[in-house]
Amino acid sequence: MGNKVIKNIIYISIVILGIILIGLNYLIYKNQMLAFHHANVIVSVVSVILVVLLWFINAKSKNNFGLLLIIIGITGMAGLGLYKMHNVVTTFEKMQNDGQKSVNVVKVIVLKSSSYYKISDLKDKKVQALNSDRQDINKVLTGKNKLTLQYQKGQVDLYHKLDHKDAAGIVLTSKSQALLKDTPVKDNKYRVIFKADVVDHVKKVLKTVNSPKFNVYISGLDTYGPISTVSRSDVNILMTTNLQTGKILLTSTPRDAYVKIADGGQNQYDKLTHAGIYGVQASMHTLENLYQQKINYFVKFNFESFTKLIALVGGVDVYNNQEFVSLHSKIHFKKGNIHLTSESALPFVRERYALENGDRDRAQNQEKVIRALIEKLSQSDNLLKADQIFAQISPYIQTNISLKQAMKWINYQIENHPKLQVETTALQGTGTMNLPSYAMPNSRLYMVQVNEKSLHEIQKEMNEILDNN
Structure with a gap:
């Protein structure tokens, strides 16, 4: 193959590389990626310099075959990056679209x-x-x-x-x-x-906010299969976030908390878990009314997404405060540091009957696993395979958080507070069997009557998190 032919192949390869880099930069700017410390601008400048430099070197170089191999390698890496980035974007879009169904x-x-x-x-x-x-x-x-x-x-x-x-x-x-x-x-x-x-x-519930202070409702459904299928909300955690101070408060509300259910619940008293059958908006509005907070976003998952995510990150490590045996799976959990796999994590977060304080202890276990998952997902090896993780769990997760919004938070955090401080709390109450259910008026169900003092203390904590600068 003649040197002139190789030069022409290199020119074509540089054009292809340029097109790939244009696609990469387009996705970066469109979704606010790397928008910290001018990193996105630097990437754009480097992209232009790289293409111009390679073009110039090809025109002057005599060892064109070696240059061709280098360009093929760079183009391959850029193409792989574009492919992975495109997968992340489309996966987020799918989770958002599914969130409206x-x-x-x-x-x-x-x-x-x-x-x-x-x-x-x-x-x-x-x-x-x-x-x-x-x-x-x-x-x-x-x-x-x-x-x-x-x-x-x-x-x-x-x-x-x-x-x-x-x-x-x-x-x-x-x-x-x-x-x-x-x-x-x-x-x-x-x-x-x-x-x-x-x-x-359902009505679109996206509420984009530019403020670094916001609330995210985390809902865990007690079911397997498609996340869009109507089901009860078994996990109800409100994540109150202030990126200015770097503080996050995770508040667990008992699934059996006796509260006024919004929307389809006609503002009548029932257990919180029943709000899930009226849709995620009903759960959000119910918690908004309970805590007197505006909830901007939601993330909804089910058993299948939970177990898949645990498996994809290689399990998580948590500290177990009390020894117990899961009622359904019969798995024995010792007291102390334990490693949870995809098989043991779900029984760990679902169990309440074998725990000393029932639903209160279960809520604490759920928060432990969520914190451990956040830490595991932030590790470099999991960040590199983020596209694979999202692709596998996306059918089982719904959210109204756009990729652009998520990147804004990440960019803000990188520029201002490299370390987040996560605190946890749980709404307290007293169990009873003597309260009527709006959804099931003919049934005698276990309810948790909310402790007003505990409620007011949590409302105060949330306001303190959001009011501080």
Whole structure:
């Protein structure tokens, strides 16, 4: 191959490199990446100098083959960087778009011992449903799938009628089944013969703020599978952040806290976890009213995203204050420093019955794991594979935080406060079985009556975090 041909190939390679660098710089500026200490400007200047310098060297150099190998290497690295950056951008966009979607799954259920295997088998049979599910049921049980339904009010009564063969089948949705987790119903007795999704595109909840002071609601759903499926919120943590002072306050609210549920809860008293069935906005508004704070952002995850994330970072290390055995998994957790894997982390943060102070201790364990995850994710080896991590957990996480907003926070933190101070607290209360539930008026459920003194102290702490400069 002649020297002139190699020179022409190098010129073409430099043009390709230039196009890749333009793409990199475009994503950097669009998403506020490296916008600290003029790092983004430096990257742009270096990109221009690199392309011009390589062009000049090619024109003057006699050892063009060696230069070609160097340019191919630089182009490959730049292309890989562009690919990884593009993946991160698209993943954030997907999590944002999914954050505006809520899926209520409608299911037709029969006894496993019955002879009904498809929805047509229930034609002209007695099938019952909940009156609260009527609107979504009517959206999917139409045409050839239409059934004549008798509507009832109590969730447990439906299963009772099915068990005693007073009904051939029942129709439930994700919302009503989420509530049934508080009742003694056994799912393994039943068979689902039909299911369909009802997708609601909820009002956009993005509330971009330019201030370095903000609140983020962290919601953990007690379910596996698609994050958009309606479910209860089992983890409710409010992250009050002041980047000016570098202080963060993580506040856990018991899932059973007896509070006024906003939006679909009609501002009636119920346990906090039930707010999740009305959507993430209902949970946000409920906590806004409780703590008298404006909540700007949310991050919602479920069991699957949690276990995948723990596995991807190689587990986390926490200090366990008390020895216990998980009720469901039977895993033994010793007192002291322990390493949590994807198999043991979920039982650790879910357990409350085996703990001395029940839900209060569970909330503390959840905060420990979240802190450990933040520390693990900030390590250089995990930052380098951020695109892989996001790609694998994105189907199980929803948020209204844009990549641009996240980068603004990171840039601010790098320029002003290299180290964050994270403190934790938890709302206190007294357990009782004597309070009515708005969502389940016929059921006797465990509730935590909020301690007003504890509530006022937390409100004061939040205000102090946000008011300081």
